[in-house]
Amino acid sequence: MTFDSVLDHLTARGLLLQTSNADELRAHFATPGQRIYIGFDPTGNSIHVGHLLQVIVLSHLQKAGHVPIIVIGGATGMIGDPSGRSSERTLLTPEIIAENSEALRRQISPFIDFTGPNAAIMVDNLEWTGKFSFIGWLRDVGKHFTVNYMMQKESVRARLEDREQGISYTEFSYMLLQANDFLHLYDTYGCRVEGGGNDQWGNITAGIDLIRKKRGVEAYGMTCPLITTASGEKFGKSAGNAVWLDPEQTSPYQFYQYWIRSDDRDVEKYLKMFTFLPLDEIDAICRAHEQHPEKRDGQKRLAEEITRIVHGADGLAKARTATEIFFGKEIVGLTDKELQAIFADVPSHELPRATLETAPLCSGLLAEADVFKSKGEAKRMIQSGGLYLNNRRITSDAPITREHLATETTLVVRTGKANYHLIRFRQD
């Protein structure tokens, strides 16, 4: 399958939801070397799979010969989006922003090329936004927007109608900052396209309008859909936590598992969006998957592809090894060293070896080791049949001795299908 325009390519993969002025944008992208900008707020030291989609869109565009501009929101990240938060955003120091930017660069580098003829560019919007005085801002930017216009934006209107939430003046101004970023990038790099998630549409069009008013030039916006999972859970969350790209925060195993557990109904969509497999190959995978959904070949392929890109062949290999062990039988005959390697990802807890001499009840031990918050919780888990030691189900709250250890020093605790904890007993 080949496409005339990169836009058709993105559409076929479900990565394009909305564009402004589609025909002109198509013509614009017909010439290679066009700049396209997407912003990221550096609120953490890692991006998560939710951000990944934007990165992939940029990647496709770069492969088509265009130049991605990644904007770190050093300025916008400071004022951020207070909705649904009880605590104020903390101001990010320049050091932290630098750190987060570096992390971002590292994490997107498997997707985005920072070298070569159409090397990606990375900039921090604090560079130009920080130079504004308040008066200067009102004159140069604020003057071009009526409050009426701003209030028509969906993001603002929703909050105005929501009596409970309200919207702060700060947040109300957010779209102006973003609009000004776009203008600045047009002036500096000749960038005429902004991308983002579809929730950014209002902010993007504000930028388009600003460029038209101030420079008399037509700029364009394009958005990708916001992902919803078939079962209605929030995409990119696992047990309430975001799935990060940073292996320290989400291990390659956990990352791999997130994709493995995808709903059948989402697999095709994800394969198209998150992998770079050719569309006819994806089609073949999905047809095979329909024949034998229980094999979960679609999920496996999906998880393999994404994990390989993000964590490398090495990370993928580890994830798969861990998967085999974790969903396997009783854990016996391993040495400390082997166990350590396999369970490198797993949260571990340390207790003095002397603890074992007193043969504590299982529930007490697990509470002590912080596997559970309280003994009661541990007991409940045992009662409901959800607790396993070394992958063997525990049916009663019995005393634990060194007989129970899987290896010289370690006890492997599992709750549910595959949630592991290690308890190490220090020699001392």
Place this chain on the structure above:
RNA sequence: GGUGGCGUGCCCGAGUGGCUAAAGGGGGCAGACUGUAAAUCUGCUGGCAGACGCCUACGGUGGUUCGAAUCCAUCCGCCACCA
């Protein structure tokens, strides 16, 4: 500035003096069935003990009472209407 209202467990939300560790729902966790999917069903969801029992908890503090989430005072926070 005035008047009225509200603040309950992770969230929503009942509850107006003892029968309330607090209905119901959501979420979460676990189990069964399966395919590490979906749907469904079951159990659990403050702490200690786990049999009775004890402790902590209904915005904060202080009070009334044999007894308070429930009444009073005061403080804090939020909301609505009026100006």
